Amino acid sequence: xxxxxxxxxxxxxxxxxxxxxxxxxxxxxxxxxxxxxxxxxxxxxxxxxxxxxxxxxxxxxxxxxxxxxxxxxxxxxxxxxxxxxxxxxxxxxxxxxxxxxxxxxxxxxxxxxxxxxxxxxxxxxxxxxxxxxxxxxxxxxxxxxxxxxxxxxxxxxxxxxxxxxxxxxxxxxxxxxxxxxxxxxxxxxxxxxxxxxxxxxxxxxxxxxxxxxxxxxxxxxxxxxxxxxxxxxxxxxxxxxxxxxxxxxxxxxxxxxxxxxxxxxxxxxxxxxxxxxx
Amino acid sequence: xxxxxxxxxxxxxxxxxxxxxxxxxxxxxxxxxxxxxxxxxxxxxxxxxxxxxxxxxxxxxxxxxxxxxxxxxxxxxxxxxxxxxxxxxxxxxxxxxxxxxxxxxxxxxxxxxxxxxxxxxxxxxxxxxxxxxxxxxxxxxxxxxxxxxxxxxxxxxxxxxxxxxxxxxxxxxxxxxxxxxxxxxxxxxxxxxxxxxxxxxxxxxxxxxxxxxxxxxxxxxxxxxxxxxxxxxxxxxxxxxxxxxxxxxxxxxxxxxxxxxxxxxxxxxxxxxxxxxxxxxxxxxxxxxxxxxxxxxxxxxxxxxxxxxxxxxxxxxxxxxxxxxxxxxxxxxxxxxxxxxxxxxxxxxxxxxxxxxxxxxxxxxxxxxxxxxxxxxxxxxxxxxxxxxxxxxxxxxxxxxxxxxxxxxxxxxxxxxxxxxxxxxxxxxxxxxxxxxxxxxxxxxxxxxxxxxxxxxxxxxxxxxxxxxxxxxxxxxxxxxxxxxxxxxxxxxxxxxxxxxxxxxxxxxxxxxxxxxxxxxxxxxxxxxxxxxxxxxxxxxxxxxx
Numbered sequence: 001x002x003x004x005x006x007x008x009x010x011x012x013x014x015x016x017x018x019x020x021x022x023x024x025x026x027x028x029x030x031x032x033x034x035x036x037x038x039x040x041x042x043x044x045x046x047x048x049x050x051x052x053x054x055x056x057x058x059x060x061x062x063x064x065x066x067x068x069x070x071x072x073x074x075x076x077x078x079x080x081x082x083x084x085x086x087x088x089x090x091x092x093x094x095x096x097x098x099x100x101x102x103x104x105x106x107x108x109x110x111x112x113x114x115x116x117x118x119x120x121x122x123x124x125x126x127x128x129x130x131x132x133x134x135x136x137x138x139x140x141x142x143x144x145x146x147x148x149x150x151x152x153x154x155x156x157x158x159x160x161x162x163x164x165x166x167x168x169x170x171x172x173x174x175x176x177x178x179x180x181x182x183x184x185x186x187x188x189x190x191x192x193x194x195x196x197x198x199x200x201x202x203x204x205x206x207x208x209x210x211x212x213x214x215x216x217x218x219x220x221x222x223x224x225x226x227x228x229x230x231x232x233x234x235x236x237x238x239x240x241x242x243x244x245x246x247x248x249x250x251x252x253x254x255x256x257x258x259x260x261x262x263x264x265x266x267x268x269x270x271x272x273x274x275x276x277x278x
Numbered sequence: 279x280x281x282x283x284x285x286x287x288x289x290x291x292x293x294x295x296x297x298x299x300x301x302x303x304x305x306x307x308x309x310x311x312x313x314x315x316x317x318x319x320x321x322x323x324x325x326x327x328x329x330x331x332x333x334x335x336x337x338x339x340x341x342x343x344x345x346x347x348x349x350x351x352x353x354x355x356x357x358x359x360x361x362x363x364x365x366x367x368x369x370x371x372x373x374x375x376x377x378x379x380x381x382x383x384x385x386x387x388x389x390x391x392x393x394x395x396x397x398x399x400x401x402x403x404x405x406x407x408x409x410x411x412x413x414x415x416x417x418x419x420x421x422x423x424x425x426x427x428x429x430x431x432x433x434x435x436x437x438x439x440x441x442x443x444x445x446x447x448x449x450x451x452x453x454x455x456x457x458x459x460x461x462x463x464x465x466x467x468x469x470x471x472x473x474x475x476x477x478x479x480x481x482x483x484x485x486x487x488x489x490x491x492x493x494x495x496x497x498x499x500x501x502x503x504x505x506x507x508x509x510x511x512x513x514x515x516x517x518x519x520x521x522x523x524x525x526x527x528x529x530x531x532x533x534x535x536x537x538x539x540x541x542x543x544x545x546x547x548x549x550x551x552x553x554x555x556x557x558x559x560x561x562x563x564x565x566x567x568x569x570x571x572x573x574x575x576x577x578x579x580x581x582x583x584x585x586x587x588x589x590x591x592x593x594x595x596x597x598x599x600x601x602x603x604x605x606x607x608x609x610x611x612x613x614x615x616x617x618x619x620x621x622x623x624x625x626x627x628x629x630x631x632x633x634x635x636x637x638x639x640x641x642x643x644x645x646x647x648x649x650x651x652x653x654x655x656x657x658x659x660x661x662x663x664x665x666x667x668x669x670x671x672x673x674x675x676x677x678x679x680x681x682x683x684x685x686x687x688x689x690x691x692x693x694x695x696x697x698x699x700x701x702x703x704x705x706x707x708x709x710x711x712x713x714x715x716x717x718x719x720x721x722x723x724x725x726x727x728x729x730x731x732x733x734x735x736x737x738x739x740x741x742x743x744x745x746x747x748x749x750x751x752x753x754x755x756x757x758x759x760x761x762x763x764x765x766x767x768x769x770x771x772x773x774x775x776x777x778x779x780x781x782x783x784x785x786x787x788x789x790x791x792x793x794x795x796x797x798x799x800x801x802x803x804x805x806x807x808x809x810x811x812x813x814x815x816x817x818x819x820x821x822x823x824x
Contacts, residue, residue, distance in 0.1 A: 167659055168662065170618055171657060171725065173650075174655050175729060176650040176680045178680070190667060
């Protein structure tokens with residue numbers, strides 16, 4: 001297939017995809033790899049990695065298995081990343097499409113509304129939202145979604161602005177198609193490629209945002225997450241580096257992989273731009 | 279045309295040039311084994327349809343080939359030196375000093391944030407010639423030479439302050455700044471209006487006589503060729519099929535492809551047309567006006583009167599041509615008739631058989647959508663007018679479906695329509711990118727016909743097509759009109775096309791209709807001064823007119 005071939009031409013993208021698949025596999029296999037709760041204290045605290053075969057990545061300050069936390073944390077990070085990106089797409093795409101297609105006053109009003117969100121520091125807003133709504137899975141997803149939709153709306157608006165003057169959209173007007181139908185069948189399908197690329201990059205930043213929230217102790221208290229693990233181990237960074245290092249490294253690898261894969265998607269979906277880069 | 283002795287060594291000689299295309303292209307070579315030579319002071323026109331590789335030759339000479347295209351053989355000798363073997367710094371020195379180039383788009387080939395004179399001075403700077411004050415003096419002298427009004431003032435202008443023709447003159451001044459031996463002009467007049475085109479062609483011709491510059495002129499327009507060429511080379515799919523003096527090639531073409539190209543050029547003499555039977559008008563437009571207002575925060579908004587007091591009517595089976603140059607408002611009028619653009623004033627009345635009068639201009643949004651099917655449009659750009667993500671069947675059947683027809687029935691109809699416009703019925707399952715420009719335009723026509731309209735508005739419907747394809751589409755439109763009795767409003771800038779297809783013609787200038795009349799009478803005895811100018815400016819009038 002042509003798309004796959006173009007994607008594979010970007011070595012970094014393939015590497016990213018492989019890392020990503022590994023993380024997804026760990027996340028899916030978590031219940032069978034470590035059936036018991038990652039919160040359970042299973043050994044002595046502060047055991048170094050590889051000191052005991054049972055705990056390849058060591059144990060933390062309370063004697064919890066870090067490997068178990070990592071695998072279960074992958075589930076949480078990925079899920080929050082994906083779901084909150086979907087939330088922000090659900091807000092951003094319709095807003096951008098309406099603003100771009102309607103133009104005039106509607107466009108002005110919606111864009112000022114978007115700018116209102118862009119002028120507030122997004123991390124501060126996310127903290128406030130989570131603090132007000134109680135730290136739970138739902139409120140974290142909502143907070144991340146609410147702070148990350150403005151770039152989506154801007155992107156979609158720009159695409160729609162240029163697409164709506166295309167002759168095939170005008171042709172759809174002359175044959176009497178209704179406006180919602182024109183937006184859904186003529187305009188939006190042609191914006192899918194940039195939205196997919198942006199979405200894949202946004203998953204990465206959503207994971208970062210979630211990690212930062214749980215690092216500050218605003219994560220869901222029932223879910224083990226990478227950010228929480230880094231935060232919990234930070235006071236013992238010098239004498240028990242592994243407690244913070246492994247989850248931190250996992251965050252780094254996953255976000256890097258998402259960015260690499262996103263860039264590869266971009267090349268594969270816009271073959272003309274990719275060729276120009278060579 | 280001047281006679282050049284064959285003994286003078288050529289300025290440029292291209293020997294067996296072959297350019298390889300990347301592996302996935304539709305043919306192996308962009309051009310194959312092309313041999314050409316241009317003597318000093320001579321104009322060689324390279325003609326061919328889109329995709330013939332004519333522009334690739336120009337880019338190869340300039341050393342500006344796209345990365346994917348590689349020279350695979352042959353030589354390009356400029357005054358004896360092989361350009362293909364030069365490295366990039368040496369080639370940079372050749373560009374400008376020895377070869378000047380004029381591009382197609384005067385809008386995009388000048389830097390919008392630099393004053394005109396500074397862009398010419400850049401050419402001197404790049405080659406380290408002259409002192410600062412002399413550079414400026416020369417820039418003004420060049421602007422004078424290319425016939426720009428008030429050169430000292432114009433030298434300080436920015437490109438957006440100039441018209442298209444003026445910008446192209448600036449480009450010519452830049453190309454000639456270092457008195458190159460060779461000037462390459464790649465479709466330099468294609469984006470210009472006919473009257474401007476005539477002036478630019480004349481300027482180019484004068485300058486090369488004065489300076490003895492050889493000109494390599496790339497074009498697809500046989501009319502332009504007839505105006506300017508000493509010798510002509512015809513390219514078909516990258517292969518040189520015929521070369522000779524202008525009189526030979528245009529007067530007695532030997533190769534079948536050249537004959538086909540020449541035969542496809544529409545004549546300026548309108549064919550005889552049977553008179554239409556008296557009938558009430560299908561579409562009548564009265565006092566249509568459209569003013570574009572630019573929104574601005576401060577001060578008064580700028581107004582452009584794109585259409586003013588436009589009135590005309592169309593009867594069943596009639597074609598009215600709306601001709602004029604760019605900015606004359608002809609497309610605005612066409613789009614106002616469909617209310618794709620909302621007119622500011624005037625009445626648009628549709629009256630079909632038995633359906634009574636319908637004042638289109640008074641309808642609200644919902645009623646308008648229901649009645650839109652009675653007037654349909656064929657668009658200019660066959661590549662932009664079809665949604666790339668929908669199948670052809672979907673594209674054609676969407677119209678009837680929007681008006682309550684079941685998808686299955688509409689698809690059956692789409693198959694019939696595809697056969698009516700000369701495509702095979704199984705095209706319904708394919709996507710637009712699988713078709714050529716002419717085939718796409720046929721699909722666009724089928725989409726318009728799917729709603730069984732009374733009136734068709736064709737907005738430059740054949741302007742983006744090669745001449746041979748253009749002729750096919752024109753005869754298709756005529757054929758469909760006689761079968762279905764459509765009234766057609768044909769918007770075009772091309773008087774040749776208008777002469778061939780229109781029953782009546784309305785000439786527009788600055789938003790107003792200045793003259794209307796039956797085609798034959800208007801071409802034989804134009805009444806308005808502007809119509810006379812337009813007719814005189816049609817390129818190749820002398821050769822192809824009669």
